Amino acid sequence: MRTADHEVVIVGAGFSGIGTSIRLTQAGIHDHLLVEEGDDVGGTWYWNTYPGVAVDIPSFSYQFSFERRTDWSRIYAPGKELRAYADDIATKHGVRAKTRFGTRITGATFDEDVHLWRLETSAGDEITARFVVGATGVLTQPKPPEIEGLSSFGGTTIHTARWDHSVDLRGKRVAVIGTGASAVQLIPEIATEVEHLTVFQRTPIWCLPKPDGPLPGAVKWLMGKIPGGDLAARAASQAFVEITFPLAAHYSAVVPFGKLGEKAGLRALQEVRDPEVREKLTPKYAVGCKRPSFHNSYLQTFNRENVLLETDPIARITKTGVRTEAGTLHKIDVLILATGFKVFEHGNMPPFRVTGRDGLDLEAFWDEHRFQAYEGISVPGFPNFFIVLGPYGYNGSSYFNLIETQTRHILRVLKRARAEGATAAEVRREANDRYFHAMLARRGGQIFWQDSCAVANSYYFDAHGDVPFRPAPTIETVWRSLRFDLDDYAYTRAPVTADEPVGAAA
Template sequence: MTVTPECALDHEVAIIGGGFSGIGAAILLEKAGFGDYLMIEDGDGVGGAWHWNTYPGVAVDIPSFSYQFSFEQMAGWSRVYAPGRELKAYAEHCVDKYDVRRRTRLNTRIVSAAFDEEGDFWRLGTADGDTITARHVVGATGVLTQPKLPEIAGIETYAGTVMHTARWDHDVDLAGKRVAVIGTGASAVQTIPSIAHEVEHLTVFQRTPIWCLPKLDSALPLPVRLAMRVPGTKRVSRLVSQTFVELTFPLAAHFHDVLPVAGVGERVGLNHLRRAVKDPEVREKLTPRYALGCKRPSFSNAYLQAFNRENVFLETAPIDEITPTGIRTADGTEHEVDVLVLATGFKVFEKGNMPAFSVTGVGGVDLEKWWEEHRFQAYQGVSVPGFPNFFAILGPYGYNGSSYFNLIETQMTHIVRCLRRARRTGATRVEVTPEANARYFEQVLGRRRHQVFFQPSCQTANSYYFDANGDVPFRPSPTLETMWTSSRFDLDDYRFEGAAAAS
C-alpha cells in the first residue's frame, strides 16, 4: 500500500458545508488539536439554512436556549424563538470568535468525492474543476439544503413570478398581489401569516394539514437578557429548554407506546385549533387525521388565525395543473395568481441529496447506490462500511429529533475519538466494520415498534420522514443515550489501518 504523507495533501480534514454542522465541526476539531482543516461552502456566506432561508417570518422552531452550542451560549436573543436574522448573526459570531473564517472557502460547490485506495485520502472535485485533497472528510451538508420543486403539470408555463421559500426574492413586492402558497409545512406556517396582511388575496393549497401547536414565544426584555449574564442562569434556561424539546419530540416519537406524551400534545393542538379558527368548515379542513409526530409538527400563534382573514382562502382540492395565469384544481376551479410561492420543502431521501454530490468509496462503490441496495444506514449515523475516512454529521439514524446542536456536538465526539486513535496509532485509514454497522442497524430497527411513525394513521401523513423503503432513519434514542454512546462506543468497531498503524 502506498501511503500519502499528510504534507502531500492539501489538508488533514475537509469539512463540506458551512452551516452550523460545518462550523461546529471546525470549532471542535480545533479544540481537539486538529487545526489543519478547510471548511468548504457552496454559498457566498456561512450559516447554511440561516443564510439561504430569508422568507418573511423565518424563525427557529425550538427555543433559542437549545438552538445553540453548549460551549457558546448567547445571552442576547430577542425572543424565546429567535428570528432567522439572529441565527445568521450567531453563525457569523461563531466563525469570527473561533477563527474559522480564515480556513473557510466560500462559493465552492463540491460535485464529487472519491477515495484513493492507495494513498488513503479523498479527492474532492469542485464545480470549477479544481481538486482538493484531504485525509479525512466530514460531511456537514445537512439534508434540508436542496429546495424541492413540486411535480405539477404545467408549472413551466406559468407566466407570473415563482419563488421557493428557501430562495426568497426580496425584490418582489407582494402588496396588492394575488398570491398562492403551495404547501403547509414548517416554512409555510411562518410565511403565510407574515404576508397575509399585505397581499390582496392569498390562496393556500393544502395537501395534508399540519399539527400546529401554540408557540410559547415572547420577547425577552432587556432585564431578562441582562439576567442571562448571571453565572448559572444560561445553564438553567438551557436545561429547562432541553427538557421541553426532549418531551415534545425524542421521547414522544421514539417511545410512543410507553410515554403517552403525543396524546397530550394532540389534545393541546385540537384545542388550539378550536380557539383559533372561527369557520367550522375551515377548521375541519385544518384538522390532522394522523397521529402527532408522524410528520414534522409546527408551533405558531398566528398561522391558524390567518385563515380568519377575508383575503385568505384554504384550498384542499388537489391541484390538476398550473396554467400560464394560475392554478386549476381537480374540481375545475381556476385560481388566478400573480405570485406563486412554493413552500414545498426540501429533498430529503430523494436521489442527489444525501449528500448532494457523488461519493465513491473502496472498489468504486457509489454511496447512493449502496444505500439503494442496502437501505439507508450508517453506524451511529456517522460511518458506512466501504467508505473509509468519511464521517457524516447527519447520516441515517444519527439524528434523534432533538436540537441539531446536540447532534453536532454528539457526532463530533464520535468523530474526534476516531481521529485521535488514528493519530495515536499512525493509522491512515479509519473504517467502520461491517459487523458493527450491521449490529447498529439491527438495533435501531428493533426499536421501531415503539415509535409513533409506524402507527397505522401515519400512512396518510405524507411525511418526508419516510424514505423509499418505508423506513424513518431517525435515531430511536433519548438524547442522553446518544451522548453516552458517542463518548463510549468501542473503538474496535472501526478498523485502523495504514503503514504505521499499531494495535
C-alpha cells in the same frame, strides 16, 4: 507521490461545519478546509430568509453548549438572530479563514492506493483530503413540486428556501403551495399585505400553540449576571425539547405527548370560525406521524377575508395561475413554493456522488441495503468519510446536540488513527450491522408506526418505509459518543504513501 491538500475537508459551513471546524482546531487539527456553496457561513440560516423564518425549538437549546448566548430577543429566536449567531462564532473562532466559499462539491472518490479522498468541485478543480466530513445537513436542497406547467407560469415564482427580497408582495394576488413548517411561518406574515392569498393544501398539518414571547431585558440581564443563570435556562429548555420530541417520539407508550398534542391542536383549531375550513385544516393522522408545527397565528389567518384555503388537488399551473382538478383557475401574480426540501431522495443523501472502496457508490449502497450508518456517522466501504447527520444519527433533540455528539465521535476516531500512524479508519461491517439491527429492534415503541401515519405524507419515511431517526434519549447519544468501542473501526496504512503520520504537523 502527491500528499493531501488538507488533512480534513468539511463539506458545508452551516452550524455542522462551523462546529466541526471549531472542535478540530481545539484538538490541534489545524489543517482543515471548509467548502461552502454559499457566499458566507450559516447554512440553513444563510439560505432561508423568507418572512417569518424562526427557530422551532427554544433558542437556549438551539446553540452550542460552549458558546451560550443569553441575549436572544425571543424564546424562539427569529432567523436573522441565528444568522448573526453563526456570523459571530465563525468570526470568533476564525472559521471564515479556513473556508472556500462559492464552491460546491460535486463528487468524492476514495483513492485506495494512497488513502486519499479526491473531491471534485463546481469550479472544475480537485481538492484532496485524508478525511472528509459531510456537514451538509438534510434540509438544504429545495424540492420543487412535480406539477405540470410549473415552468410556464408568467408571473414571479419563489421557493421559500431561496427568497427573493426584491419582490414586493403588497397588493398582489399570491398563491402558496404547501402547508409545512416554512408555510406555517410564512403565511401569517404575508397575509396582511397581499391583496389575496390562496393556500394550496395537500395534507393538513398539526399546528400547536407555541410557548413563545419576547425576552424582557431584565430577564436577559439576570441570566447574564446570576451565576449559572444561563445554565438554568438551558436546562429547562433542554428538558422541554426532550419531552416533546425524543421521549415522545421514541417512547410514545410511556410519554403520551402525542395524545396531549392532539388535544392542544384540536383546541387551537376551534379558533378557525368557518366549520368547513376548520374541517379541511384538521389532520386525519395522529400527532407525530409527520413534523408538527408550532405557531400562534397560523390557523387564525384563515379567518381573514383575503385568504382562501384550497384543498382541491392541483391539475396544472398555467401562464396566469393555478388550475385545480375541478377546473377552477386561481389567477395569481406571484407563486410561492413552500414545498420543503429533498430529504431521503436521490441527490440529497448524499448531496454529491460518493465513491468508496472498489467503486462502491454510497447512494447505490443505501438503495440496496436501506439507509444505515454506524452511530449515524460511518458506513463500511467508505474509509475516512464521516457524516454529521447520517441515518440513525439524529434523535430529534437539538441539532446542536447532534453536532457536538457526532464531532466528539469523529475526533475520537481521528485521534486513534493518529496514535497508530494510520492513514485510513473504516468502520467494520459487523459493527455497522450490529448498530443497524439495534436501531430496528427499538422502533416498535416509536410514534411513527401508528396506522394513521399512512395518510400523513411525511418526509420522515424513506423509500424503504423506514424512519431513520435514532430511537434513543439524548443522554444515551452523548454517552455513546464518549464510550463507543474504538475497535469498531479498522485502522490501516496505505501501501504506498509519502505522507507523514496522521496529525504529525499539528
